Amino acid sequence: MDSTFFTWVLLGGAFISVYGQSENTTSTTMITTNSTTNSTSTQPEANSTMTTTEPSTITTSKTTATPSTTTGCPLLWKPLEDKCYKLSNKKANIQGAKDDCQKQQAKLASVTSKEIDDLINSLGEPHREEGDEDGITIGAMQADNEGDWAWQDGSPWGYENWSGGEPNDHQGVEDCAEIVLNVHDRQLEPGYWNDVGCFKFNHFVCSKPRGRM
Numbered sequence: 738m739d740s741t742f743f744t745w746v747l748l749g750g751a752f753i754s755v756y757g758q759s760e761n762t763t764s765t766t767m768i769t770t771n772s773t774t775n776s777t778s779t780q781p782e783a784n785s786t787m788t789t790t791e792p793s794t795i796t797t798s799k800t801t802a803t804p805s806t807t808t809g810c811p812l813l814w815k816p817l818e819d820k821c822y823k824l825s826n827k828k829a830n831i832q833g834a835k836d837d838c839q840k841q842q843a844k845l846a847s848v849t850s851k852e853i854d855d856l857i858n859s860l861g862e863p864h865r866e867e868g869d870e871d872g873i874t875i876g877a878m879q880a881d882n883e884g885d886w887a888w889q890d891g892s893p894w895g896y897e898n899w900s901g902g903e904p905n906d907h908q909g910v911e912d913c914a915e916i917v918l919n920v921h922d923r924q925l926e927p928g929y930w931n932d933v934g935c936f937k938f939n940h941f942v943c944s945k946p947r948g949r950m
Contacts, residue, residue: 819947820945823944875914876889903932914931
């Protein structure tokens with residue numbers, strides 16, 4: 738009696754179907770495999786996080802004085818020969834003026850030529866027109882032994898432009914100097930020098946070499 742059989746065999750992850758007859762020398766083997774397709778999605782996840790990189794350096798602008806490439810002087814400073822000059826925007830006595838100039842890497846101006854004298858006079862012109870200022874303090878100081886004058890920055894003494902009768906060292910306390918802007922009730926000449934007490938509050942002029950911050 739013919740016997741027909743049909744058998745499913747699971748072998749190595751594949752189903753093998755075996756069909757045959759017991760008295761038939763022919764048998765048929767059908768191999769069916771279950772294929773699994775794994776797909777990889779490259780789409781971004783719904784809850785992905787975007788990361789941004791912050792700059793490591795923050796650049797800030799400064800209004801501090803930077804030498805000009807054309808004049809070698811900071812902003813608001815006036816060039817003349819090898820130096821830069823600036824009139825203060827406040828009044829101070831001699832010590833305050835020296836300290837303020839030093840903070841700007843400068844010293845009180847030495848007036849060693851008529852050209853420098855004229856420049857400082859021009860810087861003070863607005864105050865002369867307003868009549869609100871006696872004079873501009875410069876870097877001339879009288880030595881302790883009285884009579885000998887010197888420039889604070891060590892420049893050689895030579896050029897002078899004293900008003901008539903000056904310096905007179907009034908009451909023995911006038912050891913500093915100013916360029917006169919407004920005479921007021923004084924017997925002086927505008928644009929010339931006058932010796933004053935070092936305690937007097939004036940605007941002042943600082944100077945420093947070109948190219949210095």
